[in-house]
Amino acid sequence: xxxxxxxxxxxxxxxxxxxxxxxxxxxxxxxxxxxxxxxxxxxxxxxxxxxxxxxxxxxxxxxxxxxxxxxxxxxxxxxxxxxxxxxxxxxxxxxxxxxxxxxxxxxxxxxxxxxxxxxxxxxxxxxxxxxxxxxxxxxxxxxxxxxxxxxxxxxxxxxxxxxxxxxxxxxxxxxxxxxxxxxxxxxxxxxxxxxxxxxxxxxxxxxxxxxxxxxxxxxxxxxxxxxxxxxxxxxxxxxxxxxxxxxxxxxxxxxxxxxxxxxxxxxxxx
Numbered sequence: 001x002x003x004x005x006x007x008x009x010x011x012x013x014x015x016x017x018x019x020x021x022x023x024x025x026x027x028x029x030x031x032x033x034x035x036x037x038x039x040x041x042x043x044x045x046x047x048x049x050x051x052x053x054x055x056x057x058x059x060x061x062x063x064x065x066x067x068x069x070x071x072x073x074x075x076x077x078x079x080x081x082x083x084x085x086x087x088x089x090x091x092x093x094x095x096x097x098x099x100x101x102x103x104x105x106x107x108x109x110x111x112x113x114x115x116x117x118x119x120x121x122x123x124x125x126x127x128x129x130x131x132x133x134x135x136x137x138x139x140x141x142x143x144x145x146x147x148x149x150x151x152x153x154x155x156x157x158x159x160x161x162x163x164x165x166x167x168x169x170x171x172x173x174x175x176x177x178x179x180x181x182x183x184x185x186x187x188x189x190x191x192x193x194x195x196x197x198x199x200x201x202x203x204x205x206x207x208x209x210x211x212x213x214x215x216x217x218x219x220x221x222x223x224x225x226x227x228x229x230x231x232x233x234x235x236x237x238x239x240x241x242x243x244x245x246x247x248x249x250x251x252x253x254x255x256x257x258x259x260x261x262x263x264x265x266x267x268x269x270x
Contacts (some may be wrong), residue, residue, distance in 0.1 A: 037107075046082045050206070053246040060103045060144065064136040065125040067144055069101070070183055072140055074109035074195040077146045078180040078245060079124040083169045086131060093137040095127075101144035104172075109146035113191020122149030124179050126162050147181045148190055148197040152224035158201065161218060161229055164270065165205060171269075179202040181222070182242050198222055202239045204247060209267075213248070216258045216268045230270050236260035 046066060051059070054068035056079060056198025065081035098111035098121060114121050124145050130136035139145075149158065169175050188197040204217045219234045219242070236247055237260045248256055 001257050015040040022106060046080060048135050049250040051080060052078055055244055062139050063138055064130055069104045071106045072182045074193050076124060076144055076180055077183055078178055079145060080178050081125045082176045083129050085170050087132050088166055089129045089132045093131055096138050096141045098141050098143050101142040104144055109193045109195050111143050113193050113195045117190040119148035120151050120154040122154045148195060150223050157225040161203060172207045176206040177215050203214055204236055213259055214267055233263055233265060235263050
């Protein structure tokens with residue numbers, strides 16, 4: 001009888017240890033299987049002087065893109081990446097699972113928050129722009145790089161804009177892209193972690209033209225659209241007003257005014 005009681009005690013302790021171990025693994029361990037910090041890729045050099053301000057103060061640098069993560073909204077407030085014509089390959093890649101970003105202090109939102117929500121897990125830095133290497137492609141599947149998007153928006157006008165940016169990259173060779181959802185109070189939330197659903201998304205595209213930058217910016221509502229992309233061109237100042245983010249903050253005030261105040265579609269053929 002004593003032996004049976006001892007066995008039951010051992011089994012109970014083992015079960016408790018397993019439960020605690022699983023909880024610790026689930027809540028504190030995040031694999032970084034999408035990263036390889038030993039890989040150096042000189043073709044990706046995003047100038048620090050172009051990085052926007054961060055309201056959250058948590059800027060994460062992956063090998064092929066950077067982001068500022070906002071814990072209250074459980075997504076990036078912006079993602080910044082460089083796109084050149086050399087990046088645009090048609091290499092086949094095995095689509096990996098979405099996983100939490102191990103470099104975000106609080107861990108980025110679990111992909112399961114999106115399940116059954118009716119929203120797509122919309123990439124901010126597109127996987128299609130990172131087919132040139134397995135690591136570059138896989139890095140785009142950290143959940144810090146996704147945001148809830150209306151399905152028709154994601155596969156419609158947002159995809160059209162990504163395709164257009166690729167055409168510009170082929171023409172101009174090197175672009176700097178900034179993108180994200182407009183994060184504000186009162187947004188719809190999904191999942192157990194209350195991931196906010198932006199009402200609109202922005203993209204800012206910049207390229208060097210001589211000794212200055214030439215830019216174009218878009219602000220598009222997160223819903224199906226039936227009008228041309230050109231209808232959503234706005235000033236960078238408008239995006240800054242909506243988001244509270246300061247883009248090109250390290251440029252002089254004169255340089256910022258030249259590229260942020262107005263709308264100039266010249267040199268950006270649609």
